[in-house]
Amino acid sequence: MIRINKNVEPQILQTNATNWRAELLQHLKDNGGIYSKIPESIKNRYQHPEIKSSLVEESYGKCSYCESKLKHISWGEIEHILPKALSPENSFVWNNLLLACSVCNNAKRSYFSPTEPLINPVTSDPAAEIVFIGHLIWHSLNSATGQLTIGQIDLNRTELIQRRQERLEALSALIDKWASLQDKPRLQSLVWNQLVQEADPSKEYSAAVKAFIQGRCGQSI
Numbered sequence: 771m772i773r774i775n776k777n778v779e780p781q782i783l784q785t786n787a788t789n790w791r792a793e794l795l796q797h798l799k800d801n802g803g804i805y806s807k808i809p810e811s812i813k814n815r816y817q818h819p820e821i822k823s824s825l826v827e828e829s830y831g832k833c834s835y836c837e838s839k840l841k842h843i844s845w846g847e848i849e850h851i852l853p854k855a856l857s858p859e860n861s862f863v864w865n866n867l868l869l870a871c872s873v874c875n876n877a878k879r880s881y882f883s884p885t886e887p888l889i890n891p892v893t894s895d896p897a898a899e900i901v902f903i904g905h906l907i908w909h910s911l912n913s914a915t916g917q918l919t920i921g922q923i924d925l926n927r928t929e930l931i932q933r934r935q936e937r938l939e940a941l942s943a944l945i946d947k948w949a950s951l952q953d954k955p956r957l958q959s960l961v962w963n964q965l966v967q968e969a970d971p972s973k974e975y976s977a978a979v980k981a982f983i984q985g986r987c988g989q990s991i
């Protein structure tokens with residue numbers, strides 16, 4: 771999980787979000803406040819391709835929670851940070867939308883608590899709440915938000931642990947090479963640049979990779 775730097779709000783939302791919100795709230799009122807009774811064509815307007823493609827771009831095609839690459843498996847889902855059924859007025863608010871994989875999206879479901887929130891990667895840096903030790907994610911000391919997020923979204927589920935482990939093991943040879951070049955600083959610098967590239971936010975599981983490289987090499991990226 772890494773910070774998401776939001777793209778500029780897509781034009782389709784800039785033009786329509788106010789009207790879409792008003793129509794949705796009117797339908798909600800007409801249906802006695804029951805969200806499930808609102809027509810799909812009214813409440814699912816956030817699924818517009820222009821919105822989806824911008825979410826894919828800003829998250830590098832990765833789930834905003836687990837950092838798994840999505841585009842080669844599926845297009846992913848649009849996640850509402852404040853759940854749309856509980857906070858329908860935020861259905862079309864750009865900063866409330868994220869790209870997520872179906873597993874994380876389902877795990878989060880409609881979790882919402884003003885007093886015990888999950889990490890919001892749009893408004894805060896997850897690195898303040900969670901730490902990576904190898905392929906495992908831990909919450910930072912005293913971070914209830916980190917602990918809740920890891921538990922609710924199940925960020926240490928078996929398949930994620932396996933995939934992160936594979937990613938870190940694949941990097942080990944490059945780190946060993948870097949370590950063997952202590953007396954060849956120019957060559958070592960080239961290998962270091964390769965390692966830094968592997969921790970780029972566009973890469974899968976970049977937060978775990980960054981922590982792993984920094985821990986083994988003893989220097990910051």
Ligand SMILES: [Zn+2]
Binds near residue numbers: 834837871872874875
């Ligand atoms: Zn995910």
